Amino acid sequence: MATMAPADMRRGGMETQPAGDLRVEPFDQFNQELVANVHPAGWVNPEPRERYHLVVIGAGTAGLVTASIAAGLGARVALVERYLMGGDCLNVGCVPSKGIISAARSWQTATESHRSFGGPAVSGPGDFGAAMARMRRLRAGLSRVDGAPRYRDLGVDVFLGEGRFTGRDTITVGGRVLRFRRAVIATGARAAVPSIPGLETTGYLTNETIFGLTELPRRLTVIGAGPIGCEMAQAFARLGSAVTVIDRGTHILPREDTDAAQIVERAMEAHGVRLLHDATVVRAEVRGGERVIHVQIAGRTEEIAGDQLLVATGRVPNVEDLGLEAAGVTYSRRGVGVDDRLRTSNRRVFAVGDICSKYQFTHAADATARLVVANALFFGLGGGKVSSLVMPWATYTTPEVAHVGMSEADATAAGHRVQTITVALHDVDRAVLDGQEDGFLRVHLKQGTDRILGATLVAEHAGDMISEIALAITAGVGLGKIGSTIHPYPTQAEVFRKAADAWRRTKLTPSAKRAFRTFFRVIG
Numbered sequence: 001m002a003t004m005a006p007a008d009m010r011r012g013g014m015e016t017q018p019a020g021d022l023r024v025e026p027f028d029q030f031n032q033e034l035v036a037n038v039h040p041a042g043w044v045n046p047e048p049r050e051r052y053h054l055v056v057i058g059a060g061t062a063g064l065v066t067a068s069i070a071a072g073l074g075a076r077v078a079l080v081e082r083y084l085m086g087g088d089c090l091n092v093g094c095v096p097s098k099g100i101i102s103a104a105r106s107w108q109t110a111t112e113s114h115r116s117f118g119g120p121a122v123s124g125p126g127d128f129g130a131a132m133a134r135m136r137r138l139r140a141g142l143s144r145v146d147g148a149p150r151y152r153d154l155g156v157d158v159f160l161g162e163g164r165f166t167g168r169d170t171i172t173v174g175g176r177v178l179r180f181r182r183a184v185i186a187t188g189a190r191a192a193v194p195s196i197p198g199l200e201t202t203g204y205l206t207n208e209t210i211f212g213l214t215e216l217p218r219r220l221t222v223i224g225a226g227p228i229g230c231e232m233a234q235a236f237a238r239l240g241s242a243v244t245v246i247d248r249g250t251h252i253l254p255r256e257d258t259d260a261a262q263i264v265e266r267a268m269e270a271h272g273v274r275l276l277h278d279a280t281v282v283r284a285e286v287r288g289g290e291r292v293i294h295v296q297i298a299g300r301t302e303e304i305a306g307d308q309l310l311v312a313t314g315r316v317p318n319v320e321d322l323g324l325e326a327a328g329v330t331y332s333r334r335g336v337g338v339d340d341r342l343r344t345s346n347r348r349v350f351a352v353g354d355i356c357s358k359y360q361f362t363h364a365a366d367a368t369a370r371l372v373v374a375n376a377l378f379f380g381l382g383g384g385k386v387s388s389l390v391m392p393w394a395t396y397t398t399p400e401v402a403h404v405g406m407s408e409a410d411a412t413a414a415g416h417r418v419q420t421i422t423v424a425l426h427d428v429d430r431a432v433l434d435g436q437e438d439g440f441l442r443v444h445l446k447q448g449t450d451r452i453l454g455a456t457l458v459a460e461h462a463g464d465m466i467s468e469i470a471l472a473i474t475a476g477v478g479l480g481k482i483g484s485t486i487h488p489y490p491t492q493a494e495v496f497r498k499a500a501d502a503w504r505r506t507k508l509t510p511s512a513k514r515a516f517r518t519f520f521r522v523i524g
């Protein structure tokens, strides 16, 4: 195991960070390839220009997209990254998590094939180390696109080091001063770690360390039942860990439709995950080599013993040590304050991505980065407001839960009268044939019209399928038009057409039905 990052690259906010230097582990050929792209050893920062059109702090998705678009349009751009370019998504987020989820799905399919499809019988443990090595290999392969050499070739001045404002139009990095016309803060977020007595000495994993595992934990305890907790709990259960999830709420995935969450709960339990709801962690301790979590649940205290503990209790913004006061940028526990055009309290400084967004997704970082370039450099020409974006999202459990637009509660609060259409996946032939009928589509319409306000889809590939509704809302296409679009048979996407058919049936008033009956009587 090698330490990749020097001590001065430690992230701020010690209270919510695991102790010690950030490392890329194991430091095998794949992680060496990753580091060679996203934080090359011996990288020499360029000589700063006299003044930049744009300085971007943070080279996660938000910062990378901002920098590459601005440089592509001819602006003088500096990009500052203290750790790994690519940020959370590439290094410790979407990419490694979806790599592991793919492995877990494939293991599950192999073991269920015999029982469900009469396939060859498969038994015995899989090779967890090989699954993790595959993920590291694929991540390394993807890392070139986010790497420092590529950004240099795109015309961006890449500075590796901690960026910090020293005034309203200056940033320092590695002892050099970068002057700017505009700056963009894209420093992202990190795992929030709750203050639980004993937790620091017990030791725990977060998304920053779990992807470095090379051995499967026999027992994994997960604190938190949001998207990250649920995705990892289900994946590790399928890979063979005995997983317990401690959830302080009454159901998992609190932001999602309750019926959707219940379907995912059933699937997780079927994969062996133990879910504890309404549970409060009281303290943690190490006992006889085990990590023991004391949990208060239904008036009694229960001890959960595990080999590894994953803390997945939300995210906190990286606002510390940025010199925001010197720049006159206001911020809070929720992140940097921005208006609808992503401008901060300093008119020269904008923010984008997880540091300021209620949508903490890679595609949200990408979409808002496009707005920020126009808003910051072109006086808003070609830009726009965050509130005008149609934002889909997905949780990559099995089945997946995807959502776009408003929930019924949001729509009602916004003053709409709402008509809701629900189609169960067991009414969709392809879902039945695939053995994936535990799911549904729920569409919220503006009452009396076919205008789609929002939708939730629970299906094996809901994350891919939801784009049809996202496109419809974005382009102002109603459910009626989706119903007259021919969908190939048999596909799970037929669920959209079926929702349109169901809506049409609701339009058939009793008098219209009577008229049709009379017509058929007359023609015999």
Ligand SMILES: Cc1cc2nc3c(=O)[nH]c(=O)nc-3n(C[C@H](O)[C@H](O)[C@H](O)COP(=O)(O)OP(=O)(O)OC[C@H]3O[C@@H](n4cnc5c(N)ncnc54)[C@H](O)[C@@H]3O)c2cc1C
Pocket: 057, 058, 059, 060, 061, 062, 063, 080, 081, 082, 083, 084, 085, 086, 087, 088, 089, 090, 092, 093, 094, 095, 097, 098, 161, 162, 163, 164, 186, 187, 188, 189, 207, 228, 318, 321, 322, 352, 353, 354, 355, 359, 360, 361, 362, 363, 364, 365, 396
């Ligand atoms: C486990 C997990 C799974 C996820 N899965 C998905 C998914 O499937 N789909 C999806 O859409 N989203 C997913 N996300 C969310 C997604 O990763 C984030 O929304 C996205 O990475 C946000 O990008 P960003 O650029 O705003 O921030 P980040 O990616 O966090 O990048 C910020 C960068 O700023 C750098 N930085 C911070 N401070 C400084 C400083 N002072 N000087 C220089 N550099 C600094 C950091 O080192 C970091 O590289 C997942 C997140 C996690 C944790």
